[in-house]
Amino acid sequence: MTTTLLPEGWELIVGLEVHAELATATKMFSAAPNMFGDDPNTNIDPVTLGLPGSLPVLNEKAVELAIRLGLAVHCSVEPSVFSRKNYFYPDMPKDFQISQYDKPINVDGWLELPDGTVIGIERAHLEEDTGKSSHMGGDGRIHGASHSLVDYNRAGVPLLEIVSRPDIRTPDQAKAYVSELRSILVATGASDGKMEEGSMRVDANVSVHHPGEPFGTRCEIKNLNSLRSLGRAIEYEARRQVDVLEAGETIRQETRHWNEAEGRTSTMRVKEDADDYRYFPEPDLVPLAPSAEWIEQIRADLPPMPAERRARLAAAAGVPKTTDSVAVIVERDLDGLALATLELGADPGRVLVHVEQNLSGDGSAELRPDLLAALIALETGGELTATQAKQVLADVVATGADPAEVAKAKGFEAMSSDALFTAIDEIIAGSPDEWERFRTGDQKARGKLTGFFVGQVMKATRGQADGGAVTARLNELAAG
Amino acid sequence: MSDRISRDAVAHVARLANLALTDDELDTYTAQLADVLAHAADVEALDLAGVEPTTHPYPLTNVLRADVVGPTLDRDEVLAAAPAVADDRFSVPTILGEAP
Numbered sequence: 001m002t003t004t005l006l007p008e009g010w011e012l013i014v015g016l017e018v019h020a021e022l023a024t025a026t027k028m029f030s031a032a033p034n035m036f037g038d039d040p041n042t043n044i045d046p047v048t049l050g051l052p053g054s055l056p057v058l059n060e061k062a063v064e065l066a067i068r069l070g071l072a073v074h075c076s077v078e079p080s081v082f083s084r085k086n087y088f089y090p091d092m093p094k095d096f097q098i099s100q101y102d103k104p105i106n107v108d109g110w111l112e113l114p115d116g117t118v119i120g121i122e123r124a125h126l127e128e129d130t131g132k133s134s135h136m137g138g139d140g141r142i143h144g145a146s147h148s149l150v151d152y153n154r155a156g157v158p159l160l161e162i163v164s165r166p167d168i169r170t171p172d173q174a175k176a177y178v179s180e181l182r183s184i185l186v187a188t189g190a191s192d193g194k195m196e197e198g199s200m201r202v203d204a205n206v207s208v209h210h211p212g213e214p215f216g217t218r219c220e221i222k223n224l225n226s227l228r229s230l231g232r233a234i235e236y237e238a239r240r241q242v243d244v245l246e247a248g249e250t251i252r253q254e255t256r257h258w259n260e261a262e263g264r265t266s267t268m269r270v271k272e273d274a275d276d277y278r279y280f281p282e283p284d285l286v287p288l289a290p291s292a293e294w295i296e297q298i299r300a301d302l303p304p305m306p307a308e309r310r311a312r313l314a315a316a317a318g319v320p321k322t323t324d325s326v327a328v329i330v331e332r333d334l335d336g337l338a339l340a341t342l343e344l345g346a347d348p349g350r351v352l353v354h355v356e357q358n359l360s361g362d363g364s365a366e367l368r369p370d371l372l373a374a375l376i377a378l379e380t381g382g383e384l385t386a387t388q389a390k391q392v393l394a395d396v397v398a399t400g401a402d403p404a405e406v407a408k409a410k411g412f413e414a415m416s417s418d419a420l421f422t423a424i425d426e427i428i429a430g431s432p433d434e435w436e437r438f439r440t441g442d443q444k445a446r447g448k449l450t451g452f453f454v455g456q457v458m459k460a461t462r463g464q465a466d467g468g469a470v471t472a473r474l475n476e477l478a479a480g
Numbered sequence: 481m482s483d484r485i486s487r488d489a490v491a492h493v494a495r496l497a498n499l500a501l502t503d504d505e506l507d508t509y510t511a512q513l514a515d516v517l518a519h520a521a522d523v524e525a526l527d528l529a530g531v532e533p534t535t536h537p538y539p540l541t542n543v544l545r546a547d548v549v550g551p552t553l554d555r556d557e558v559l560a561a562a563p564a565v566a567d568d569r570f571s572v573p574t575i576l577g578e579a580p
Contacts, residue, residue: 024547025547025548025549026549026550030550031545031550031551032550033549039568040568041558041569041570042555043552044553044558045550045551045552045553049553057544057545058543058545059544059545059547060544060545061546061547063544081535086496090570090572133572134569135574136566147564147571147572147574148574149566149571149572150569150570150571150572151568151569276496278493278496278497281535281536283536286536286542287535287541288541288542289541289542290542
């Protein structure tokens with residue numbers, strides 16, 4: 001965690017607005033395709049262009065996906081109303097955007113980060129995406145551009161805007177929140193969550209204050225296209241605000257643009273009051289009131305969410321649910337394999353280590369749990385060292401062969417106790433001074449020399465010896 | 481002049497709606513809008529505690545459409561109607577000037 005981010009006495013307050021494009025076949029209010037990457041202005045119809053006489057009709061799938069996400073983040077699903085947000089900008093041909101304003105579909109939820117922090121979610125409402133403007137001249141930036149070219153393929157694509165409460169306190173936490181939300185969006189099937197394709201976009205509301213005092217004036221940061229940008233922008237903006245306030249000036253509420261290349265934010269526009277958008281209920285759409293039956297049907301169909309999967313794996317392995325390896329395994333979708341291996345009685349510690357550290361390559365997800373359990377049994381039975389087990393596992397993943405056979409083919413046969421004891425005796429005989437100090441020294445000296453002897457035995461046996469067995473034998477000889 | 485709406489408020493609303501009004505027009509619309517608001521005051525005078533706001537005149541909810549792709553417009557035909565076009569896209573003047 002970033003504890004040295006701000007000078008003593010200052011606290012960072014962050015709330016995030018995440019826009020996720022919903023994974024529908026068609027747009028929010030018309031049957032034009034919702035498809036990323038098509039030729040410009042091919043996925044357009046009269047509703048998309050706001051042509052006279054065209055009327056919006058709500059996409060059932062978009063509603064279902066919004067409810068799925070809402071339930072997954074513990075929101076209450078409410079009767080909702082669409083409104084017109086009026087503004088003049090060429091990214092919406094009809095000069096307004098249809099959004100949910102005072103009556104959003106999902107309210108009052110939360111999600112839990114892998115480290116156990118709970119972040120509140122104020123609302124997750126439906127709205128339509130805007131067209132894509134490319135600013136020509138002026139190096140593609142808004143300022144200095146001579147004209148803009150607009151592609152309306154994206155206009156009308158269904159969006160879910162997920163608004164967090166201002167519960168985030170560090171840049172790392174902001175990144176963890178977005179990462180968790182992305183996992184949930186993908187798990188629910190609501191969105192593909194691809195930040196690089198713009199199907200998930202993040203705006204950050206950043207302010208600073210002295211703990212115990214009211215929150216400071218916030219600035220909204222836009223153009224955050226990656227988790228890295230998000231973290232850097234929040235850090236920059238927090239420091240800027242503290243500098244301004246410590247210089248005795250005040251923060252102006254405004255929208256700021258993150259420049260990734262320059263690593264700084266700059267004023268984009270002074271914040272318009274919500275009233276200036278002149279929201280009013282959209283007369284062409286009737287209210288939305290999902291039935292309790294529909295909501296419960298959707299809830300019943302939801303797969304387990306990442307937090308639940310982490311808790312399940314942690315319980316099965318007997319470790320805290322905030323364990324790093326547990327989060328990594330769930331993030332990689334390998335918790336099913338880990339759970340099945342644990343059910344076969346494999347050692348939990350070794351299961352977590354192998355699945356987290358040694359199963360990132362191709363074919364890992366298809367590994368049979370019984371083969372992993374068999375490998376771990378060889379390891380815990382002393383027939384394979386940790387290093388050997390890792391090598392055997394790589395072959396098992398690639399070939400699907402039995403771990404015992406792979407071990408044999410590699411010549412990783414367990415050393416007999418006799419062979420191990422002989423090897424240890426030879427090393428001791430060759431290092432009488434070290435052995436004397438090991439025998440008579442205090443615990444610290446013995447610990448240090450244990451490393452020496454184990455290393456020597458490993459070298460002599462080309463890694464076939466088991467470190468734990470060597471240590472036990474050394475202590476036994478010293479005591480005897 | 482009416483105390484229901486100020487001339488400044490009308491000018492503000494006109495600006496938000498991108499309407500350029502002359503001084504005479506501002507006077508006219510201020511008076512007209514005040515009349516409209518006077519009419520709304522009749523409703524305001526009623527005791528509506530406990531009555532849900534109406535957002536739509538029809539007693540309908542959940543008018544939904546299946547998520548099935550339908551026809552799209554021909555791009556060339558659409559762009560032919562645009563004042564300016566480049567690279568298969570609508571060409572528009574830049575809206576945002578330099579930041580204040």
